[in-house]
Structures are given as C-alpha cells and as structure tokens.
Amino acid sequence: MPGYYLFYSMETQVITVREHIIQTACKLFHEQGYNLTGINQIIDEAGLAKASLYYHFPSKEDLCVAYLQRRNKLWFDGLESYLNGTSEPRHRIVKTFDFRALHLENNNFGGCSYIKIISEMPQRGEKINRQVLLQKEKQRLFFLELTRLAIGNRKTAARVADTIFLLFDGGTVQCQVYREVTPLQVARRAVVELLDGL
Amino acid sequence: MPGYYLFYSMETQVITVREHIIQTACKLFHEQGYNLTGINQIIDEAGLAKASLYYHFPSKEDLCVAYLQRRNKLWFDGLESYLNGTSEPRHRIVKTFDFRALHLENNNFGGCSYIKIISEMPQRGEKINRQVLLQKEKQRLFFLELTRLAIGNRKTAARVADTIFLLFDGGTVQCQVYREVTPLQVARRAVVELLDGL
DNA sequence: AAACAAGTAGACAGACTTGTCTGAATGCCG
DNA sequence: CGGCATTCAGACAAGTCTGTCTACTTGTTT
Structure with missing residues (x-):
C-alpha cells in the first residue's frame, strides 16, 4: 500500500x-469543467505540492482519464446499491432513470462527464477518446442486457435498448440544460410506455 | 449599412x-470549442486587427452570444429549406431527424452548440445562459407545434412532443460521441413507431 | 475644412497555463 | 546505516489568455 502521508476523506x-x-x-x-x-x-x-501531483499523474490528461474512470465507478456503484432488492428487469430499467435524476440533483445538474469532456475537447486525445467510448458502451450494454431479460431475447431487443439509451442520454443533457429533473421524468414515462406496448 | 472595408465570403x-x-x-x-x-x-x-474585433464586440462573451444566435439561424434556415415541399406534419417531424443527421455530418459531428457551451462553462454567464434556454425552447416548441398538428390537439401531444425532443437531443449527443449517424437513425425509427402507435 | 466612423498594426498589462526542476525532508525496509 | 519511495515548497520556463491602449489611415458626412 503506497503513500504514507495520508488524508482523511469526508467519511473519516x-x-x-x-x-x-x-x-x-x-x-x-x-463542477467547473x-x-x-x-x-x-x-x-x-x-x-x-505540485511535484506530488506529477509524481502520481504524468500529465493533466492522465488525471482526466482517472477522473472519467472514477465518475463511471461512482455511477455504477451507486446504481447497483440503488437497485439492490429490485430484480424484475423492467423495474430495474425504470429505476435506473429515477437514480439518474437523483444523481444529477446531487451533482448540481452537472450532466454526464463523458458528454461534457468531448464537448470541451472536440479534437480529443487518444486516451480520453478511448475512455469515453469504453464507458458509453458499458452503459449501452447495461440497458441491452436488461431489455433482453425484460422482453425476451427477440431481435427487436437491440433496437428497444438503443431507444431507451437515447431517452437516457436525452434526458440527461436536457436536465443539464434546464437544471431540473423533469426531462428525465418524461423519459422515464416514455420508457414505461415503450415497454408496455410490446 | 456600416462597414466599408468589405470581405468576400465563400459564395463571393x-x-x-x-x-x-x-x-x-x-x-x-x-470546431475547437x-x-x-x-x-x-x-x-x-x-x-x-484586434481593435477591429473589439470595436464590434465588447467581449468574448458577446461574440459567443452572436455565435449561438448564428448557429441557431443556420440550423433553422437549413431545416426550413430542407422541409420545403413537405407539408404533412409527421413527415416534417421525421425529416427533421434526417436533416439533423445530415447537418451533423456536414459539421464533422461537432454536436449541438448549446449543449457544448453549457458543458464548457458550467457556471455560465447570464447572457449565454439566457441564449441557450431561448434557443432550446425554440426547438422544443417546433416539435410541439408539429406534434399537435400530427396527432390532433389532445392533451397527450405535449408529452409526445417532449419525448420526440428527448430522442432528438439523445440522438444528437450520441452522434457526437460515436461520430456516426446511426443513433439519429435509431431515434428516427423510434419516432415513427411512437407516432404510428397512437 | 472639420468631425466622425471604421479600420490598420502592434505593444502592453496582468494574469493565467502546464510542466520541470532543485533541494530538502520524512519514513520504511533491508 | 544506506537506499528507496514519497512528499514538501516553490522558483522557473515558455507560452497562453483577454482586454486596453496608442498612433495612424481612410472614406463619408456635415
């Protein structure tokens, strides 16, 4: 376990x-971009000290990669804990939208880290680009797996999952714009009706 | 008409x-953010000369506002011309998604200017904030009006329009992430099925 | 002729940026 | 004790940023 100068985080x-x-x-x-x-x-x-930071991270870009990874971990860990006890796939999908709204509220409607970072750096570096695609794909597959369980493994499952994912990202960015949870609530309702209509 | 030192744009x-x-x-x-x-x-x-720029725009933020306004004008002008000849409301909605894909391709998958600017400046200034909300609302009302015409003025129209708007923004940001038009095609199809199912 | 609008070139202020480097201190391990 | 890993403080390089300013030119208008 490296690092003997230790800090105490909020949870002591x-x-x-x-x-x-x-x-x-x-x-x-x-918070700031x-x-x-x-x-x-x-x-x-x-x-x-500045040297301490550069001792652990060779560049700001490397720190950015660690930041993106951490945000993703925080999101999925929080989600898993939120979904704990919910096993029905449809409920899990819908509750994911609830958690998203909660998560955005707790993060001052800052939006999605990946969308933000590619908006800030259109000609993004290789490391960051790979990280963004990796994590976005994780989210997509999360919905795909649940959708397959929810509606049976039909060939429409992929398209339904992609639609849900679109509503998820659309809700996220609109919440960021309007600084309120309404768009994700609308998205949630659309998902329910989409699944019920099958 | 002020300005006697004149330039020639691409169209001469x-x-x-x-x-x-x-x-x-x-x-x-x-292109660069x-x-x-x-x-x-x-x-x-x-x-x-630098003084010439600051003669017309007192600050970079004011130039940013002009940039946002211009992007919005370009988008709606291009859309209007693309929809020229299409009068059926459902077709107009669906073709808007086609145009969005075309537009993003022509702009190197740069995404939506408003979403980008609020991602770059989380604690954005008053002028920019107002501009973003204004233009986003214009887009929302565009879909609302067409939806009302398409499905009759039922009370569900607002919710359907908001769902379409969510798919629109979701498709836009995902195209930006993946740098391809597929997400907007999926969104388009979801919109068709949503309207057909009513 | 005088005033004004609109442009030129570029120096300058003052602050910021990332990253490197020096030199020292500290604690652990063999 | 020697060596290594880790951290400190902070100067420094080399560049960027926005915005202001001076001094000048040009065409139009009064």
Whole structure:
C-alpha cells in the first residue's frame, strides 16, 4: 500500500494521496469543467505540492482519464446499491432513470462527464477518446442486457435498448440544460410506455 | 449599412467586417470549442486587427452570444429549406431527424452548440445562459407545434412532443460521441413507431 | 475644412497555463 | 546505516489568455 502521508476523506476513512488527488480533481473537473480547472487550483484545494501531483499523474490528461474512470465507478456503484432488492428487469430499467435524476440533483445538474469532456475537447486525445467510448458502451450494454431479460431475447431487443439509451442520454443533457429533473421524468414515462406496448 | 472595408465570403458575396468576424468565430468555436479558441486566433484567421474585433464586440462573451444566435439561424434556415415541399406534419417531424443527421455530418459531428457551451462553462454567464434556454425552447416548441398538428390537439401531444425532443437531443449527443449517424437513425425509427402507435 | 466612423498594426498589462526542476525532508525496509 | 519511495515548497520556463491602449489611415458626412 503506497503513500504514507495520508488524508482523511469526508467519511473519516484513511485514504492515500493518490486517492485524495482523484477526489479533488473529480469534484473540480465536474463542477467547473476540465479546461477551466488548472493544475494549480487542484493542488491548492487538495493542499499538496505540485511535484506530488506529477509524481502520481504524468500529465493533466492522465488525471482526466482517472477522473472519467472514477465518475463511471461512482455511477455504477451507486446504481447497483440503488437497485439492490429490485430484480424484475423492467423495474430495474425504470429505476435506473429515477437514480439518474437523483444523481444529477446531487451533482448540481452537472450532466454526464463523458458528454461534457468531448464537448470541451472536440479534437480529443487518444486516451480520453478511448475512455469515453469504453464507458458509453458499458452503459449501452447495461440497458441491452436488461431489455433482453425484460422482453425476451427477440431481435427487436437491440433496437428497444438503443431507444431507451437515447431517452437516457436525452434526458440527461436536457436536465443539464434546464437544471431540473423533469426531462428525465418524461423519459422515464416514455420508457414505461415503450415497454408496455410490446 | 456600416462597414466599408468589405470581405468576400465563400459564395463571393460582399459581407461586412462584423459578418466576417461572426463567420470566423462560428467556425472556430464549433470546431475547437469556445475555451480552446483564443481571440488572437480568430483575428489571425480572419485577417483583422484586434481593435477591429473589439470595436464590434465588447467581449468574448458577446461574440459567443452572436455565435449561438448564428448557429441557431443556420440550423433553422437549413431545416426550413430542407422541409420545403413537405407539408404533412409527421413527415416534417421525421425529416427533421434526417436533416439533423445530415447537418451533423456536414459539421464533422461537432454536436449541438448549446449543449457544448453549457458543458464548457458550467457556471455560465447570464447572457449565454439566457441564449441557450431561448434557443432550446425554440426547438422544443417546433416539435410541439408539429406534434399537435400530427396527432390532433389532445392533451397527450405535449408529452409526445417532449419525448420526440428527448430522442432528438439523445440522438444528437450520441452522434457526437460515436461520430456516426446511426443513433439519429435509431431515434428516427423510434419516432415513427411512437407516432404510428397512437 | 472639420468631425466622425471604421479600420490598420502592434505593444502592453496582468494574469493565467502546464510542466520541470532543485533541494530538502520524512519514513520504511533491508 | 544506506537506499528507496514519497512528499514538501516553490522558483522557473515558455507560452497562453483577454482586454486596453496608442498612433495612424481612410472614406463619408456635415
């Protein structure tokens, strides 16, 4: 276990410096945007020396990759815990929309990290690009698997899942724009009717 | 008509300096992102003096507002011309998705300017915020009006229109992520089935 | 002729950016 | 004790950013 200078996170758990950097970057990148957050601000906020940051992350882009991975982990971990006890596939799909709304509210309607980062960096680097596609694909497959379970493994399942995924992303960005949960509630209802109509 | 030093745009039309600035900023902001495009690059590309730019636009933020307005005008003008001859409301809705795909392809899958700008500037200024909400609302009302015509003025029309709008934005951002038109084609099909099922 | 509008070139201020580097300190492990 | 990993503080390089300013030119209008 590397890192002997340790920090305490909000839950009073001992965490490594590396973890402390990721948490700080996660917060600032998501709240202020990647380009508007400087390395200096991150180390100030985290109370670190600059060399310590560059000891763990060779560049800002590498820190960005860690940020994206962390956001994805937080999302899926939170979702899993939210869905705990719900086994019926349709309920799981619908509750995912509920959790999304909750998640956005708790994150001040900051939107989806992946959509944000590709909006900030149209000519994005290879590492970031791969990370975005990887995580988006994870989300798509999550809905695909549940849809197959929900409506039987028909050949329409893929298209239905993609439609649900479209409503999911559409709801997410519209919540970001309007800063309220209504769009995801509309999306949720559309999903229910889509599944009921089959 | 102010501006006697005139430029020639691609279509060999005489345009004012102000127009030339907007066109250049439009291209660069959308291709590279707002924060990654500097004032200096804009004047270099446009072949202008810095004072000339600040003569027409007091700040970069004001130029941003003009950029957003222009993108919206280009979109709706192009759409109107694309829909010319199509009067049936359902066809108009569906063809809007076709045009969106075409439009994104022609703009190198740059995505939606409004979603991009709020992703770049989470704590956005008042002027930009107002502009984004204004234009997004225009799009929403566009679909609402057509939906009312398409399915009759039932009370479900608003919800159907909002669902279409969700599929529209979802398709747009996913096309931006994946850099291909497939998501909008899926969205288009979902819209057709949604309207047919009523 | 004088005033004004609209443009030129480019220096400048003041702040910011990422990343490197030096030099020291600390704790652990063999 | 020696060596290594990890962290500190902060100067520094080399560049970027927005916005202001001076000094000048040109065409139009009064």
